Amino acid sequence: MPQEELGYIELEWTCENCGSRNPGTRKNCATCGAAMSARNQFELPAQQERLTDQDKVARAAVGPDIACPYCGTRNLGNATACKQCGGDLKGARAQSSGGVLGAFDDAPQAEIKCATCGALNSARAAKCQSCSAPLPRLKTQAAAPTSAPAPAQTIPRAWLIGGVIVALLLCAGAMFLLFRSSDARATVDRVTWQRTIAIMAQMPVRDATWQDQLPSDAKVLGCELKDRRYSNSPEPNSKKICGTPYVIDQGNGMGQVAQDCQYLVRDQYCSFTRLQWSVVDTVTARGADLNPVWPALALQNEQKEGNRAEEYRVEFVSGKDRYTYNPSSAQEFARFRPGSQWGLKVNAFGSVMDATSAE
Numbered sequence: 001m002p003q004e005e006l007g008y009i010e011l012e013w014t015c016e017n018c019g020s021r022n023p024g025t026r027k028n029c030a031t032c033g034a035a036m037s038a039r040n041q042f043e044l045p046a047q048q049e050r051l052t053d054q055d056k057v058a059r060a061a062v063g064p065d066i067a068c069p070y071c072g073t074r075n076l077g078n079a080t081a082c083k084q085c086g087g088d089l090k091g092a093r094a095q096s097s098g099g100v101l102g103a104f105d106d107a108p109q110a111e112i113k114c115a116t117c118g119a120l121n122s123a124r125a126a127k128c129q130s131c132s133a134p135l136p137r138l139k140t141q142a143a144a145p146t147s148a149p150a151p152a153q154t155i156p157r158a159w160l161i162g163g164v165i166v167a168l169l170l171c172a173g174a175m176f177l178l179f180r181s182s183d184a185r186a187t188v189d190r191v192t193w194q195r196t197i198a199i200m201a202q203m204p205v206r207d208a209t210w211q212d213q214l215p216s217d218a219k220v221l222g223c224e225l226k227d228r229r230y231s232n233s234p235e236p237n238s239k240k241i242c243g244t245p246y247v248i249d250q251g252n253g254m255g256q257v258a259q260d261c262q263y264l265v266r267d268q269y270c271s272f273t274r275l276q277w278s279v280v281d282t283v284t285a286r287g288a289d290l291n292p293v294w295p296a297l298a299l300q301n302e303q304k305e306g307n308r309a310e311e312y313r314v315e316f317v318s319g320k321d322r323y324t325y326n327p328s329s330a331q332e333f334a335r336f337r338p339g340s341q342w343g344l345k346v347n348a349f350g351s352v353m354d355a356t357s358a359e
């Protein structure tokens with residue numbers, strides 16, 4: 001995702017020696033004079049403010065400071081000799097940089113109350129204007145503490161186990177009923193069959209797709225602009241979308257404000273119709289004998305035959321009970337001559353599982 005630069009802010013650092021906050025460009029602590037060590041990290045300032053001073057902006061772009069290997073003094077990234085001791089800076093280690101310090105937020109921050117004298121100070125101040133006591137770092141940058149989530153309602157373990165056992169028993173019971181079969185002797189009382197053929201024709205079917213993916217035979221009904229994809233550069237019908245600006249440590253007391261942006265590209269999405277083979281009619285033949293036939297098919301122009309379906313049904317009588325069986329093919333159906341005797345396997349739901357000739 002392309003990154004855009006929105007300017008620079010001055011960071012700050014906290015003195016390891018006395019705990020005072022100092023502006024990022026200061027090399028030595030304003031309170032105790034200790035030098036900022038290479039270990040020490042830059043932080044977001046209490047009050048973020050975009051730099052307008054072009055000298056400071058130019059300085060920010062120089063790159064991370066380098067620490068003198070002889071005396072530890074921070075030098076500008078383009079220095080060749082230490083400004084403190086004159087030592088050669090070739091090969092010296094640069095201050096760490098490139099880390100994201102947090103979100104950019106230049107909204108005015110609340111005033112800080114001095115813990116020593118109670119005076120109110122601007123969020124920008126590192127020291128109390130009234131008594132010069134060091135002011136603590138504002139905590140507003142930290143995430144607001146979230147209250148611990150309420151414990152979820154838990155189902156007692158014993159109930160859970162009990163529920164599982166009941167479910168298993170019910171399941172086993174159903175399987176038992178399904179597979180328990182009883183034998184019955186029965187007579188074929190009635191046979192019926194039904195055969196169906198679908199009739200297909202080319203019909204306009206509605207669909208929708210992107211304009212550049214329309215089938216060649218599509219009849220377009222209408223198009224509208226819709227969000228389609230993201231691009232790294234502006235394109236026709238695109239809208240720029242940027243994430244929250246953030247601050248990147250430059251390693252020299254400055255932070256670069258940046259944001260990631262992309263372009264949401266809209267495109268024409270069209271609804272259309274196109275001819276597709278569809279079922280327009282069915283013809284059916286029915287009978288109550290053992291000689292099923294396919295229905296006569298009279299196709300008109302531009303029509304064709306579709307799927308064929310067949311269904312067979314045998315009704316048995318056994319004393320006061322009646323059973324139904326559906327043979328899977330015409331060959332099997334042909335065996336059930338009305339009046340013939342059969343041995344049936346019947347499950348607990350009254351369905352015939354198997355039929356054997358008893359003659």
Ligand SMILES: [Zn+2]
Pocket residue numbers: 015016017018019020029030031032033034
């Ligand atoms: Zn200090």
Ligand SMILES: [Zn+2]
Pocket residue numbers: 068069070071072073082083084085086087
């Ligand atoms: Zn030095």
Ligand SMILES: [Zn+2]
Pocket residue numbers: 114115116117118119128129130131132133
């Ligand atoms: Zn004070």
